[in-house]
Amino acid sequence: MHPYDLPDAQGHFGRYGGVYVAETLMSALDELTREYARYKNDPEFLAEYQNELKHYVGRPSPIYHARRLSEACGGAQIYLKREDLNHTGAHKINNAIGQALLAKRMGKKRVIAETGAGQHGVATATVAARYGMECVVYMGAEDVKRQAPNVFRMKLLGATVVPVESGSKTLKDALNEAMRDWVTNVDSTFYILGTAAGPHPYPMLVRDFVSVIGEESKVQMPEMIGRQPDAVVACVGGGSNAIGMFHPYIPVEGVRLIGVEAGGDGLETGRHAAPLSAGRPGVLHGARSYLMQDANGQIIETHSVSAGLDYPGVGPEHSYLKDIGRAEYVAVTDAEALTAFHDLCRYEGIIPALESSHALAYAAKLAPTLGKDQVILVNLSGRGDKDINTVAGLAGITL
Amino acid sequence: MNRIDRCFAELAGRKALIPFITAGDPEPGQTVAMMHALVAGGANVIELGVPFSDPMADGPVIQRASERALAHGVGLRDVLAMVAQFRADDDATPVVLMGYLNPVEAMGYAEFAKAARAAGVDGLLTVDCPPEEAEALSLALHAEQLAPIYLIAPTTPAERLSGIARHARGYVYYVSLKGVTGAANLDVTEVARRVAEIRQHIQLPIGVGFGIRDGQTARQVADVSDAVVIGSRLVQAVEAAAPGEAAATLQTLLRDIRAALDA
Ligand SMILES: Cc1ncc(COP(=O)(O)O)c(C=O)c1O
Numbered sequence: 001m002h003p004y005d006l007p008d009a010q011g012h013f014g015r016y017g018g019v020y021v022a023e024t025l026m027s028a029l030d031e032l033t034r035e036y037a038r039y040k041n042d043p044e045f046l047a048e049y050q051n052e053l054k055h056y057v058g059r060p061s062p063i064y065h066a067r068r069l070s071e072a073c074g075g076a077q078i079y080l081k082r083e084d085l086n087h088t089g090a091h092k093i094n095n096a097i098g099q100a101l102l103a104k105r106m107g108k109k110r111v112i113a114e115t116g117a118g119q120h121g122v123a124t125a126t127v128a129a130r131y132g133m134e135c136v137v138y139m140g141a142e143d144v145k146r147q148a149p150n151v152f153r154m155k156l157l158g159a160t161v162v163p164v165e166s167g168s169k170t171l172k173d174a175l176n177e178a179m180r181d182w183v184t185n186v187d188s189t190f191y192i193l194g195t196a197a198g199p200h201p202y203p204m205l206v207r208d209f210v211s212v213i214g215e216e217s218k219v220q221m222p223e224m225i226g227r228q229p230d231a232v233v234a235c236v237g238g239g240s241n242a243i244g245m246f247h248p249y250i251p252v253e254g255v256r257l258i259g260v261e262a263g264g265d266g267l268e269t270g271r272h273a274a275p276l277s278a279g280r281p282g283v284l285h286g287a288r289s290y291l292m293q294d295a296n297g298q299i300i301e302t303h304s305v306s307a308g309l310d311y312p313g314v315g316p317e318h319s320y321l322k323d324i325g326r327a328e329y330v331a332v333t334d335a336e337a338l339t340a341f342h343d344l345c346r347y348e349g350i351i352p353a354l355e356s357s358h359a360l361a362y363a364a365k366l367a368p369t370l371g372k373d374q375v376i377l378v379n380l381s382g383r384g385d386k387d388i389n390t391v392a393g394l395a396g397i398t399l
Numbered sequence: 400m401n402r403i404d405r406c407f408a409e410l411a412g413r414k415a416l417i418p419f420i421t422a423g424d425p426e427p428g429q430t431v432a433m434m435h436a437l438v439a440g441g442a443n444v445i446e447l448g449v450p451f452s453d454p455m456a457d458g459p460v461i462q463r464a465s466e467r468a469l470a471h472g473v474g475l476r477d478v479l480a481m482v483a484q485f486r487a488d489d490d491a492t493p494v495v496l497m498g499y500l501n502p503v504e505a506m507g508y509a510e511f512a513k514a515a516r517a518a519g520v521d522g523l524l525t526v527d528c529p530p531e532e533a534e535a536l537s538l539a540l541h542a543e544q545l546a547p548i549y550l551i552a553p554t555t556p557a558e559r560l561s562g563i564a565r566h567a568r569g570y571v572y573y574v575s576l577k578g579v580t581g582a583a584n585l586d587v588t589e590v591a592r593r594v595a596e597i598r599q600h601i602q603l604p605i606g607v608g609f610g611i612r613d614g615q616t617a618r619q620v621a622d623v624s625d626a627v628v629i630g631s632r633l634v635q636a637v638e639a640a641a642p643g644e645a646a647a648t649l650q651t652l653l654r655d656i657r658a659a660l661d662a
Contacts, residue, residue, distance in 0.1 A: 018532050020500060021455075022455070022552070023551060023552040024456075024577055025554075027556055028554065166462055167453065176453055180579045186577055296475060296502055297451075297503070297504060298452040
């Protein structure tokens with residue numbers, strides 16, 4: 001493995017990443033880059049961050065051996081990194097706290113966020129309440145419908161939720177609207193971006209804040225099984241939970257890194273959200289990366305049962321890891337993810353998020369191809385409470 | 400000399416009027432006639448918006464224009480064809496394409512530049528491609544004598560101006576407020592101060608846009624700059640125009656602003 005020290009000073013991961021934004025935001029992003037560089041090794045900042053993770057989030061999150069599921073799959077042993085047990089129910093809080101602490105130090109009293117499944121919105125609303133900041137969350141009107149419990153949760157926490165009616169009314173449009181807010185209120189506002197995508201420095205700083213997932217795993221796995229896993233598997237929406245798990249493992253030889261995208265109705269139908277599996281590089285939302293786009297360079301509408309994966313782009317570091325072959329990217333369909341969702345409920349007594357169910361579904365396919373002594377570590381990025389309406393609806397049940 | 404430089408050289412003290420419309424809005428068949436109407440109304444340069452699915456820097460008015468054009472399937476190649484058709488009757492008025500980078504990426508920089516020149520395009524403004532990322536695009540544009548047009552924002556620090564100057568040709572475009580297109584509240588004193596500062600670093604004509612809605616503001620802004628850009632106000636008029644009336648509406652609206660500028 002080559003020494004891996006990316007992004008470069010301009011925010012590039014090879015040919016990906018960068019800062020493709022309107023001029024109005026350039027100085028705000030420069031400022032954020034400078035401030036982050038100043039605090040990322042600041043002992044006081046890091047101590048506060050660690051303290052919040054421990055006492056507010058409940059870290060470290062455990063790793064759990066899913067024995068009955070492994071047996072049912074027949075093959076490799078499946079372990080779960082339990083990000084679903086974090087406060088607010090997903091990995092998103094790790095990033096939201098890190099950025100909110102930066103916002104606090106930069107004197108910003110208003111935070112904004114985009115959200116798909118609502119998990120990042122809830123995490124942002126939570127930390128805004130915790131630190132006494134005004135909070136506005138942009139959410140596609142379609143997702144507001146799909147994720148009603150999370151919308152209410154954000155409101156309970158004191159956030160304003162703005163339904164976005166433009167475009168496909170999903171995560172990408174929420175991101176557009178958050179950018180528009182930021183351009184307008186750039187002096188007073190900190191944009192807490194919810195995934196490892198967007199313009200530099202976001203892919204880097206989000207990655208750094210969520211890398212606690214992989215860092216802990218690297219310590220926990222040897223404690224449990226005496227070695228590192230053979231493969232780590234994570235779902236990929238914008239790519240934060242995946243890069244959080246992958247990044248610490250990049251230099252560890254022998255560990256396969258597998259990202260699972262939303263295959264929707266199947267890659268062959270075109271109705272999916274799998275840019276790494278079936279897209280081409282382009283520029284959207286501040287960075288160059290793999291994208292779902294048509295021949296004219298227009299962004300294509302995506303489809304996934306999971307709101308958090310329903311996004312046509314992906315963080316630039318994943319594009320780079322794909323091209324250099326360090327990580328593999330695959331897709332599973334809505335139906336496969338739903339089967340995995342129910343299996344985890346029944347075999348292990350854990351209700352997973354539909355996003356995380358994609359990673360579980362691929363682990364279930366991979367396990368039988370490996371020996372019983374091999375180990376797959378799945379990043380269980382979130383819990384499924386928010387998804388029970390969706391799952392009930394698919395079964396024709398109204399709650 | 401290219402059309403943009405010639406246009407500014409021939410102004411002889413007058414201020415340039417630069418209207419913006421979205422290509423393909425309200426429907427593709429009207430765009431060329433609307434461009435001619437803008438010229439008849441007193442336009443010196445036309446900024447022609449290339450529709451994009453995710454116009455992050457635009458307010459609701461131009462977002463809707465983009466959506467209307469995309470509903471007709473208008474892509475970058477169609478926009479180039481419209482310019483070529485416009486050129487059949489107007490070989491003098493500069494046309495600058497304005498939009499987002501991805502459609503240009505998708506076509507390929509070199510291929511775009513060649514096709515754009517052949518169609519009679521004079522410049523390109525990509526909202527989401529700052530000079531830091533523009534090396535390859537600038538080279539491709541310069542090779543075909545196309546002018547890269549850059550935005551300068553209220554938040555642009557003086558240190559960045561020389562970087563912009565290195566790539567920019569034709570004119571630069573000062574965004575008169577923080578916000579998306581179509582926002583209100585323009586502070587003329589502040590605009591004057593910034594334009595003066597920009598002049599110390601950039602030896603190109605300076606246009607000012609965002610938030611200009613009528614002849615009076617246009618006049619105030621023109622007093623401290625070289626050109627006035629009007630977008631959302633026109634696109635709004637197109638949206639409100641009766642079927643088939645968009646061109647005539649634009650011509651009337653622009654004529655009033657032209658009169659205020661020349662008064
Ligand atoms: C539980 C969970 N997992 C995964 C994701 C996908 O995001 P990312 O790819 O950034 O981890 C989301 C997004 O909302 C989520 O809520």
